[in-house]
Amino acid sequence: MQSTSAAAVAFAIGPAVAGLILLIVLWPNEKQGVRLLAKWGVPNPAADQVPVAVRYLRRRRFLYPWLFVGIPLIPRADDVLGGRGFGSIVFVALFGGLIAELLAQRSPRQSRKEALLAPRGVLDFAPLWTLILNILAIGAAVASFAVQGQWPAAAVVLGAAAVSWLVVFLSVRRPAAGDPDVDLALRTRSARVALGLSVGTTGTLGLEVGAPPAFFAVLATTCAFIAIVGPPAKPRTTTTAAH
Amino acid sequence: MPLRVVVDAENGISPWRQVHDQIIHAITTGSLPRDARLPPIRQLSRDLGLASGTIARVYRELEAAGWVATARAKGTTVTGPADRPDPATLLHRAAAEYARHSRGLGATPDATVDAVRVALANLDAPVQ
Secondary structure, eight states, rough: OOOHHHHHHHHHHHHHHHHHHHHHHHHOHHHHHHHHHHHOOOSSSTHHHHHHHHHHHHHHHHHHHHHHHHHHGGGGGGHHHHHTSSHHHHHHHHHHHHHHHHTTTTTTSSSSEESSSOOOOOOTTTTTHHHHHHHHHHHHHHHHHHHHHHHHHHHHHHHHHHHHHHHHHHHHOOOOOOSHHHHHHHHHHHHHHHHHHHHHHHHHHHHHHOTTHHHHHHHHHHHHHHHHHHHOOOOOSSSSGGG | OEEEEEEESSSSSOOOHHHHHHHHHHHHTTOOTTTTOOOOHHHHHHHHTTHHHHHHHHEEEEEETTSSEEETTEEEOOOOOOSSSOHHHHHHHHHHHHHHHHHHHTTOHHHHHHHHHHHHHHHHHHHO
């Protein structure tokens, strides 16, 4: 038992160092904040919009190394998640997003608070086709794993889907961050990346368990992943909720 | 531009009154048109960091005054009073609100009127 724990800790030290190096290299700066906003619908962000995006990125990237180290310490995590491959990166990003959205649920501390006078819902941030694509991909993967008797893989896919839907729900629920344009961009990114990542798990697990026809499954899920996490085609200046 | 409501905990006016007055202002100026949907109580209370009972009170008061209606399926929507107040009525209503606030601050009637004159002068002053 002790030797198993020691092995797990030893196994985690290398990735921890790698994670910390990655954290330093990838630590978001203003340039990345501008890029994120430009990609998600705020083409020329103002100076006061950028720090909100940088804080959004930092909240996530700070968590990645710790999750990368922590997840393998969970008993049998490597067996279920497929070792240290691409799959584990997908899970780290997914759980990082979940924790960041949970932290974002706190009410801001400043005395002056703003809110939009319009209801908001999931479809304001994740179009219906992204939800349908996500359900189809998850359903197909679970059915495929079930037919092959790969119940742990099916459970992991369902778990990843549940986490991604929780992230979508939390991204709609949390208080506003920044002005309406920035807020829309960040909520949209959170929702769509989470949906895309849960689709990504189906592909990575398909590879790990060697499910036939793995190649087509990976190809299809990669296409779905790219389509879902792709930002909206046209830059927008107003929120859907305001229409 | 999406319509926003702002609550400042340090401006001396109760949060529910701030939300209430801003919604009425938005309806009377047409920023919130008839049939526009207001956010659910929970959403607005979370966003503004207020208790849901506070926003529920705002919606209740607005509904009692005929500004909004709440239906299970549609949520809370703007109805506006059957006869929308004319500008003179709105002016008197705003004046009454200001007078109440001024008295709450302990200002004398003269100081209250002087503050309005200063505010009007500032509106007319050229922007620097």
